[in-house]
Structure formats: C-alpha cells, structure tokens
Amino acid sequence: MLGQVSSSQRWKRRSFKGQLKTVREIPTEQISIPPLLPLHHGVQIRVAFIGAVTMECSLYMCFQIISLMCWIVLSIAMISMGALYKDDCPIQPYIPIYMVVAGVSHLATLILQLLKLACELLSLILESLVVSFSLAWFITGSIWVFSVYNDYRGQCKQSLYLFAFGTLLFEYAVILMAVIFAFATFCYSVATAGRLSYQRIG
Template identity: 45%
Template sequence: MAVDQSNIAKPITDNIYSVGAQDERDQESQLSTMQEVQDRHNVVLYLQISAIIVWIILGNAMIVMGSVYKDDCIIQPNIPIFLLVTGVTHFVISAILLLRVLLHLFSIFLDTAIFLFMFCWFITGSFWVFPMFDQKEEKCAKNLYLFAYGTMTFEWITLWLACICYYCCSKRERHN
C-alpha cells in the first residue's frame, strides 16, 4: 500500500501561508490606519488654513467698508466704527491663528533638526570620550573626564532603555 505523501504536507504549508497572509493583512491594516490618520490631519490643516483665509478676506472687507463709508451713516454713526474694529479684530485673530499653524509646522521641523543635531553630537562625543579611558590621567583633568564618561554612559543606558520600552510598547499595541 502506497501512501500519497503530497497531501500530508499540505495542511502544514497551508497553515504557514495563512499565517503569513494574516501578518500581511495586519500590516496593511496598520498602514491603512496610519494613512487615514494622516489624511484626517491633512484635511483638518486644510480646513484651518481655509477658514483663516476666509476670516482674513472678511476682515479686510469690513475694514474697507468701514473706512470708505465712515461718515455716510447718519442714522447710526457707530456702524462704520463697528465694521472697522471687527475687521481689525478678525485680521489680528486670523494672523495669530495662521502664525500658530505655521509655528506648529516650524516647531516640527525645528524639533527634528535639533534631535538630529543632538544625536550626531552624542555619537561624536562618544567617539571623543570612550576611547580615551586608558589615557585620561595623563592628558585630561580627571574630574572633567570622569564626569564626561559618566554622563555619556548614563545617556547610552537611557537611550537603550527607551528603545527597549518603545519596542515592548509597540509590540504590545500590535497584539491588541
């Protein structure tokens, strides 16, 4: 009696492929979710900027109308003043909001630039401090070198702990 061995391995390979497919679907789902969040952020940013532009245009129109017709409302002379003050207020608030949006974008850029500088400087400092351990007493003040060595060691430990925590937290989120 001959046993057909092609069917024996089939359930195992099917299971392996289905697990791989599930991982791909999970990754696609995460990417899709990240894209949706980015899309929502872009829509909100677009709406904020659009609203600011509308308020700037309306504020300018109020300023122009209040200025042009400043003395042409005998029945209520405060209407042109109302339009002038409201237009200036709209313009100032819109400028502040626009500045806030731009500063947020600039803040992201600045944070990234500072992080990259600090990381590069940290690596450079490591190349300067750690190789000199055996020669520290001959050519460098002991307290200065030991302080630099201690702070660099502390920063490396902190960096590795942060990476481990980030990995563990992101792994736990993927399983939830």
C-alpha cells in the first residue's frame, strides 16, 4: 500500500513538472488571459436592486419637487383670486371663501411637510388634521362650485368662477395622476422583485 502511494505521488510530480515545462515553452504573446469571472449572483442581485431603488427614488424626488412648486403657485393664486373677488359672486358667496381657505390649507400642508423633518410626531398629528380638513373642504367647495355651473353667468364674477372651476378640475386631475403614479410604482416594484427573484434562481 505504501509503495503504491509513493509511486502515485512520484507520477503526479513528474506529470506536474511536464505540464509546467510545457507552459514555460509557450511564447508569452500566445498566452491569453481569460476574462474576469462574472460577479456572483448575490452581488448581481444587490447591484440591480440598488440601481432600481435609486431610479425609483430619483423619480419620486422629481415628482415631489414639481408637485411642491405647482401647489405653491396654485395656493397663492387661489388666495389672491378669492380675496380680490370676495364680493363679486352673489349667487354663491361661499366660493371666494372656499378659494381663500383652500389656498391657506394647501400652504399649511406644504409647511407641515417641511416641519416633518424637525418634529416627526407633532407634524404627523397636525398633518393628519390639516389633510382631513382639506379633504372635507375640497368636497364642500366642489358642491358649491359645480352646483351653480348653469346659473353663475351674471350672478358671479366670471373670472372668479372659472378659476375656481379650473382649480377643482386640476385637483381632480392631480388626484387621478397620483393614483396612476402609485399604481405604476407598485407594478414596477413587483416587476423588479420578480426579476431579481428570477436572477437569484438562475
């Protein structure tokens, strides 16, 4: 048994020396370096996940900035129009009041969004109250504005009424876009998770 092991080891040494000699005889320019091995599947999955999350966060930040600017401009315009024509809508005198209060509530919501960074709990409570009031006021304003659509001419300042009507339509459009964006984000997250799971299995 020992003799067999010794002879086997000697044969492996001679074979290795022969292979080493053969390699040394190959010219350097004919030696090709194999390409780098691909990343481990776990690393690939983490890199892909980080890329997907970064893209999603960038889209969300852009959407937030654009929304913030639009709401600031719209809120100031609503307050200005309501205050300017507060006595020019006798058919529904609450429309100017709705405009002013809605603009103020929008600005308050934006300010609370900024304060959330400083005081999380207090800002969350105040934001919940303001959002609830804004929703109730939005529904009330919709009733006031849309209920006199056929009779406002001659009994309400046209620029005031049309601006209130347009802002309500804009807010409904924003709500619809937010729902579509949330649904698209959800579908993208599900698709990304499925693709990562497939890569992990593969």
